[in-house]
Amino acid sequence: MAEIHEKVDVCVIGAGHAGCEAALACARLGLETVIFTVSVDSIALMPCNPNIGGSSKGHLVRELDALGGEMGKNIDKTFIQSKMLNISKGPAVHSLRAQADKADYSREMRKVLENQDHLTIKQAEVCDLLWQDLCGEIDRTESKDPSQRDKKIIGVKTFTGTVYECKAVILCTGTYLRARCLCGESITYTGPNGLQAANYLTDSLKKMGIELRRFKTGTPARMDGRTIDYSKMEEQFGDERIVPFSFSTDPDSVQKEQVSCWLTYTNEETHSVIRANLDRSPIYAGIIEGTGPRYCPSIEDKVVRFAEKERHQVFLEPEGLHTNEMYVGGMSSSLPEDVQLAMYRTVPGLEHCKIVKNAYAIEYDCINARQLYPTLEFKTVKGLFSAGQFNGSSGYEEAASQGLIAGINAAMWILGKKQLVLDRSESYIGVLIDDLVTKDNREPYRMMTSRAEYRLLLRQDNADLRLRKKGYEVGLICQKQYEELLEKEKLIHDEVKRLKDTFVGANQEIQSFLASVESSPLKTAVSLAELICRPELSYTSIAPIDPDRKPLPEQVIEQVEIEIKYEGYILRQQRQVEQFKKMEKKKIPENIDYDDIRSLRIEARQKLKLFRPVSIGQASRISGVSPADISVLLVYLEHYLRDKKETVDEK
Numbered sequence: 001m002a003e004i005h006e007k008v009d010v011c012v013i014g015a016g017h018a019g020c021e022a023a024l025a026c027a028r029l030g031l032e033t034v035i036f037t038v039s040v041d042s043i044a045l046m047p048c049n050p051n052i053g054g055s056s057k058g059h060l061v062r063e064l065d066a067l068g069g070e071m072g073k074n075i076d077k078t079f080i081q082s083k084m085l086n087i088s089k090g091p092a093v094h095s096l097r098a099q100a101d102k103a104d105y106s107r108e109m110r111k112v113l114e115n116q117d118h119l120t121i122k123q124a125e126v127c128d129l130l131w132q133d134l135c136g137e138i139d140r141t142e143s144k145d146p147s148q149r150d151k152k153i154i155g156v157k158t159f160t161g162t163v164y165e166c167k168a169v170i171l172c173t174g175t176y177l178r179a180r181c182l183c184g185e186s187i188t189y190t191g192p193n194g195l196q197a198a199n200y201l202t203d204s205l206k207k208m209g210i211e212l213r214r215f216k217t218g219t220p221a222r223m224d225g226r227t228i229d230y231s232k233m234e235e236q237f238g239d240e241r242i243v244p245f246s247f248s249t250d251p252d253s254v255q256k257e258q259v260s261c262w263l264t265y266t267n268e269e270t271h272s273v274i275r276a277n278l279d280r281s282p283i284y285a286g287i288i289e290g291t292g293p294r295y296c297p298s299i300e301d302k303v304v305r306f307a308e309k310e311r312h313q314v315f316l317e318p319e320g321l322h323t324n325e326m327y328v329g330g331m332s333s334s335l336p337e338d339v340q341l342a343m344y345r346t347v348p349g350l351e352h353c354k355i356v357k358n359a360y361a362i363e364y365d366c367i368n369a370r371q372l373y374p375t376l377e378f379k380t381v382k383g384l385f386s387a388g389q390f391n392g393s394s395g396y397e398e399a400a401s402q403g404l405i406a407g408i409n410a411a412m413w414i415l416g417k418k419q420l421v422l423d424r425s426e427s428y429i430g431v432l433i434d435d436l437v438t439k440d441n442r443e444p445y446r447m448m449t450s451r452a453e454y455r456l457l458l459r460q461d462n463a464d465l466r467l468r469k470k471g472y473e474v475g476l477i478c479q480k481q482y483e484e485l486l487e488k489e490k491l492i493h494d495e496v497k498r499l500k501d502t503f504v505g506a507n508q509e510i511q512s513f514l515a516s517v518e519s520s521p522l523k524t525a526v527s528l529a530e531l532i533c534r535p536e537l538s539y540t541s542i543a544p545i546d547p548d549r550k551p552l553p554e555q556v557i558e559q560v561e562i563e564i565k566y567e568g569y570i571l572r573q574q575r576q577v578e579q580f581k582k583m584e585k586k587k588i589p590e591n592i593d594y595d596d597i598r599s600l601r602i603e604a605r606q607k608l609k610l611f612r613p614v615s616i617g618q619a620s621r622i623s624g625v626s627p628a629d630i631s632v633l634l635v636y637l638e639h640y641l642r643d644k645k646e647t648v649d650e651k
Contacts, residue, residue: 004162008032010410011156011164013126013201014172015043017396018388018403020109021069022170025407027119028068029475031414034120034164035113036156038176038196043121044074044109046102046396047175047192048219050319050327053245055085056449057397058095059428062463064397065246067429068476069404070112071397072245078104080321081238081258091562092455096245099238099261101320127200128157129169131208131381151208153383159200168383168410172403173390175217177365178202182282183358184336192219192362202365208381211368215291215444217394218298218332218361221340224354225324228316232349233262236315247464248481251554262316262349266299266331269346274303277339282361291443296394298361299331299343314347325356334361366390369436370611374421376406376433377413379612385410391436394444401429402436408474420474423584423617425454425577426466438611438621454580456566457573461558465489491556495549496563499529504545513545532564539564583617588637590614597636604629 012023015037023035037043052075053061065072079098086093113121131151155165179197180189191197205212238258244251278284281300297305302312315329331347333340337358344350369391371378376391378384387406388399409419422430431452436445452458458466468485471477504510506522514521519536528546531537539561543549552560563570594600594608603624613619616637620630 006034006162006164008034008120008164008166009414010034010168010170010407011036011126011166012170012172012407013156014174014176014388014390015040015113015121016172016174016388016399017044017071018174018390018399018406019170019172020044020113021064021071021400021403022172022385022387022407022410023113023119024070024116025068025404025476026170026411027116029408029411029415030118031411032118032120034122034166036122036124036126036158038123038125038191038198040110040121040123042106042191042193042195043113044106045193045195046100046105048217049329050102050317051097051099052079052105052396053095053097054397055093055095055097056428056447056452057395058085058097058245059449059458059460059463060397060401060432060447061245062096062247062460063427063429063467064401064404065248066463066467067404067408067471068474069400070109071400073248074105074109074112075100076244076246076249076254077108079254080318081261082242082254083238084243090456091459091461091566093449095449095460096243098245099259099317101322103320103322122158124158124160124162125196125198125200126156127159128204129153129201129208129384130155130157130163130165131384151381151384153381167414168385170403170406170410171384171386171390172388172399172406173198173201173365174399175362175364175389177390179362179364181360181362182287182334183360184280184282184334184339186336187287191364205367210378210381211371212365213291213368213392214363215366215389215392216361216363217296217389217444218334219359220299220328220331220333221344221355221359222319222325222357223316223328223344223350224356225318225326227352227354228262228326229349229351230262230316233264233316236261236263247468259318259321261318264314264316264347264349265311266314266347267311270299270343271303273339273343273346274300274335277335278304280336280339282334296332296444296446299333300335316349328359331359332361333359335359364389366392368392368440370438370440372437374433374437374614374618375409375413375419376402376437377409383410383413389444392441392445393432393436394446398432398445398447401432405429405433408476412474420470422467422470423580424452425457425580427463428452428458431458434618434621438613438618439623454573454577456569457577459562461555461562465492465559488553488556488559491552492559492563495552495556495560496529498548499532499560499564500527502528502546502548504528504531510545517541529564532561533567580617583620584615586616586634586637588613588615588619588633589640592640597632599632599636600629601626608633 009031010026010033012019012035026033061072081099085095153169176191176198179191242254244254317327319325376385385406387402412419424431472482503525505525511521594605607622607624
């Protein structure tokens with residue numbers, strides 16, 4: 001039987017959160033795109049927690065939306081509870097988190113994909129990547145050192161033998177490659193939720209010289225909500241006034257009735273059950289090979305590592321409006337089913353619980369992301385991009401962010417345009433990708449606000465001001481959205497200027513107002529901006545002494561207040577960013593031979609050869625490269641570039 005041949009521009013392998021964003025970006029930029037999935041029912045699947053956002057992750061979703069991604073819009077359509085976290089702290093760590101109806105979230109995202117021009121969904125397992133060497137010959141065989149050979153992707157081949165010729169491939173395989181799920185002594189060779197694993201692509205990747213590693217993650221049990229006693233738990237409500245994720249969503253359209261979540265705790269009895277059965281845990285029995293996430297440990301890990309703790313939080317979260325299933329957040333496990341039931345039934349409110357789906361751990365193949373450029377393209381394979389958990393990260397939001405960037409850059413590469421690289425000073429997405437490609441991550445990477453050095457500038461509330469223009473330049477933000485951004489910027493600028501230029505004197509009216517709000521009296525005239533800087537005052541509270549103000553949108557008022565109250569801190573971080581930018585602008589030639597730099601320490605030389613940084617800034621963040629090594633590298637580059645220029649001038 002003859003092979004079927006198709007021709008497209010881009011092949012996206014995997015239809016999880018990374019794959020959906022990657023495919024939509026390519027298709028929306030006019031490229032013929034096909035997205036492959038082992039099951040169309042797994043599109044935008046939420047195999048673990050039923051929520052989007054959270055601390056730092058909310059920043060990623062807001063940035064994704066500012067650039068033209070879909071996740072923010074989709075959760076705005078399908079959330080069942082929404083809450084702004086860390087509201088008692090400063091604006092740098094405020095983060096939006098929303099519970100999703102898992103089935104609706106997947107269904108709505110699938111609908112978006114199905115109705116997107118230039119995009120085709122294909123249920124098929126991709127088993128082989130097709131590539132060319134520099135001589136243009138198709139090569140599917142192993143070489144002595146394939147990682148040292150320059151290759152170019154030319155297509156993919158499915159299990160049924162269909163060949164799709166393409167110009168770029170984006171790997172978004174998530175946790176499906178050679179996946180196996182573990183529940184005590186029981187092992188099933190499936191992907192998440194019992195879906196089919198992808199068992200063949202790994203061999204093709206190894207033939208290309210791509211370094212793979214084994215990671216693991218896990219998920220807790222799902223309970224029948226009818227068997228839970230909520231009277232023994234603390235009810236957790238959503239916000240009264242809901243803030244949407246997407247800058248394009250009308251805030252009034254998302255105000256609706258919300259469901260409750262519930263908080264309870266483990267206890268010493270819970271911990272005793274776990275400790276008594278550790279020998280039956282695949283983690284402690286040595287059955288699990290992969291490395292798990294340190295910042296999202298299983299309950300057995302928590303009990304062992306934090307033995308001094310008397311209890312751990314447990315969140316009961318609805319899986320959706322049309323199911324009784326409840327997600328037991330905080331109690332991921334791979335213990336056997338009988339131990340799970342005994343363990344869960346020691347928790348207040350779960351004494352008579354019935355398990356719908358057992359907790360399990362899942363192992364899967366992924367890559368060491370140091371093999372990627374900051375564009376998320378492989379260094380040794382032209383046209384091959386990678387995103388999501390396959391890059392060694394964890395979380396829906398991290399995956400979607402990488403998917404969007406990989407999709408944009410695959411499209412830009414095909415179209416011959418400048419690719420998009422976000423640096424650490426302009427986005428959480430930039431921090432995420434820089435950490436993945438610069439650091440040798442030995443466990444699934446999770447985004448946290450503490451990883452962002454410039455987090456006062458990278459707030460979730462100003463993601464559109466930071467990144468909307470870039471989305472417009474790429475082509476994913478329309479003219480109307482861009483004009484709305486420019487209008488918002490103007491309103492903020494004009495209002496801040498007005499407040500700084502408007503002075504009030506120490507007259508009786510002003511003094512009476514200040515006394516009424518328990519603020520100290522004025523001794524001399526001050527600007528309205530100076531008054532707003534007082535901790536007890538705000539833009540809204542000084543309205544009685546500011547008769548000239550005009551009505552402004554809530555988002556504008558928020559930015560005006562933050563810009564005024566935190567001006568000193570913001571200016572300080574902006575100066576730090578200027579220094580950072582100088583290092584990032586110092587590019588390192590791709591063909592530099594680090595063995596020629598004799599003054600470099602051996603460890604630094606080895607690390608620089610391994611990571612092949614694109615700039616001095618990136619080189620300075622590689623573990624094992626010291627400030628002294630950077631100084632040596634700077635001196636060498638100065639001579640290298642000068643000699644190169646002189647050679648060109650002589651010719």
